[in-house]
Ligand SMILES: Nc1ncnc2c1ncn2[C@@H]1O[C@H](COP(=O)(O)OP(=O)(O)OP(=O)(O)O)[C@@H](O)[C@H]1O
């Protein structure tokens with residue numbers, strides 16, 4: 001019951017021409033509530049495919065996925081949309097802010113889907129933006145912000161509705177090292193501050209080492225599933241963020 | 247998601263693509279404008295026909311004609327009149343007797359100096375009141391006639407103009423007093439006017455006061471062999487009142503109405519007199535009409551010509567299509583306008599042709615409706631094109647926004663809200679186009695209605711626009727110079743707006759469905 005994400009024999013294959021490409025070849029996973037879970041693996045190993053399936057963006061070919069006790073692999077589109085609205089957040093590699101909306105409006109978007117009134121949701125969005133250090137850019141449009149700033153808005157948008165799980169597919173893939181650290185810092189803070197499970201796909205092992213669990217995929221299978229203790233994790237984080245013990 | 251949020255979102259999206267949105271809106275504008283203007287022209291024409299028909303007279307009167315009836319139709323006789331009376335909704339039915347007797351005249355004044363080709367009309371006295379003829383003076387009582395040679399009559403209001411002064415040359419301008427018409431040629435300005443006491447107020451317009459003058463029905467009954475002179479018989483007519491049959495009842499307005507019983511007796515008496523006069527002197531009607539009434543050829547050439555007469559010239563007699571006891575016309579008065587359709591249907595079912603204002607109106611409106619349908623079809627085509635336009639615009643917008651839609655889906659936007667967003671967007675295009683179309687239509691309508699004035703202002707001369715002829719109803723323009731050419735009523739505006747919004751919504755259905763089907767993976771796909 002403390003496993004918020006749970007998969008069994010999760011499989012996904014694509015038909016490319018006549019050929020069947022197995023993107024996921026049977027994945028069994030348990031991810032605990034509040035965990036930061038990092039997924040690594042070579043390009044084409046099935047990381048994105050797994051993440052999309054966990055978030056209910058794509059139906060699996062076989063097996064099933066349950067999140068917070070609900071079997072999302074059996075839901076239809078309508079149920080999935082509602083489920084995502086109530087339980088999931090998403091951070092994209094290319095930020096995916098709506099270009100016509102300001103930072104605040106972008107962050108408030110998931111709240112408007114949930115039917116929260118305008119003044120209230122803008123207020124909540126502003127607070128959330130301040131938390132990721134964007135308090136001074138509330139009314140900027142996406143094109144008026146740097147990649148790192150946009151991604152911070154993206155983080156605020158993912159966490160604003162206090163979901164149970166936030167998924168992130170290479171959220172720092174388009175950012176330089178310094179910005180990557182800053183962004184990752186905000187993600188970890190948000191996750192920790194609200195005990196929100198974070199599932200993140202990354203290419204960089206030193207980022208993955210900041211998580212509680214590191215899953216390595218290879219050819220659509222779980223090659224390694226390591227749970228780090230808090231000490232190791234915090235040491236890794238300090239190493240990455242260049243901080244001393246305090 | 248709340249409706250205002252959906253609305254803001256849609257409007258925002260429309261604003262983002264101003265140029266394309268404007269073009270699409272213009273498309274709707276043209277379609278809506280075409281429909282509204284078309285309908286408004288039709289409404290205006292129907293209004294002016296109604297206005298005109300109101301002047302024509304009674305909407306609840308039906309004229310049943312024996313002429314033009316189908317082959318196996320029964321005679322239009324007393325039995326049939328009785329049958330008409332029994333149709334539910336019929337108030338009265340009366341045969342109309344009109345002897346077409348060219349050798350008869352009506353004379354009056356000093357020494358019977360004035361002579362008119364006056365037409366006698368026989369009606370059932372009980373029907374005169376219900377038929378709704380306007381009594382202008384005197385009383386309408388035609389009953390009580392002890393003396394067969396003194397017959398009470400109701401004089402038609404225009405009958406005084408039929409008299410000619412026999413002591414003046416026929417070509418003299420003073421030989422007759424003429425009616426004067428108003429500018430639109432609709433109304434006679436110098437009809438006789440009587441006060442309550444029965445005094446004629448405008449005696450200068452006439453040779454004599456027809457209600458206070460002895461009139462005689464003078465009919466040729468034979469020829470004196472020796473002198474070659476016509477032999478007359480005269481019957482005194484006693485005018486008891488003056489009636490008007492409305493603007494269009496020529497026969498009543500120019501005729502002398504009497505009790506149909508009296509007319510029958512009179513005809514019988516004339517026949518007897520003609521038969522009893524010098525044999526051979528009287529030539530029977532040579533028109534082959536062997537009917538029960540007399541038709542006498544007068545030797546006095548053309549004495550009665552030129553004046554007002556409702557003679558059809560063809561049949562010698564109205565009281566028969568070749569057989570005695572059948573009528574050429576029967577008047578039926580119906581209780582309410584609502585009952586008209588039913589009564590008319592019943593009479594037509596017997597095989598008779600009918601003539602009523604309602605029937606005329608129906609034909610005119612049918613004509614207008616037909617033209618409107620055709621033009622409305624064209625307007626509908628332009629609106630259909632506008633709908634396709636909206637569909638195209640929306641489809642393009644959705645294709646451009648695939649990624650955005652994907653993102654919204656990932657962020658938990660429910661499908662119904664995505665559908666609504668695009669339906670609202672399409673509906674808004676329709677509604678805005680509708681509002682613009684109505685505004686432009688109102689302007690166009692103002693322009694059309696003031697066209698003569700505007701043309702005059704531009705020095706192009708006041709050439710009125712005859713919309714009537716446009717709808718296949720010639721001559722309406724003449725009556726309606728002051729009438730509106732285009733009438734836009736509140737219901738038309740409301741309908742246009744609703745319709746435009748509905749067309750927009752409808753055009754949005756397919757694109758919205760397409761939007762809903764867009765995969766949330768669109769958000770993930772790298773560009
Ligand atoms: N839509 C698709 N159609 C066909 N094959 C696909 C599709 N999506 C993914 N694949 C295939 O599935 C496998 C896994 O792809 P996936 O995108 O999950 O890899 P990844 O681990 O995310 O790689 P990367 O690190 O490059 O993002 C790959 O072999 C890929 O070619």
Ligand SMILES: [Mg+2]
Pocket residue numbers: 047048049
């Ligand atoms: Mg990937």
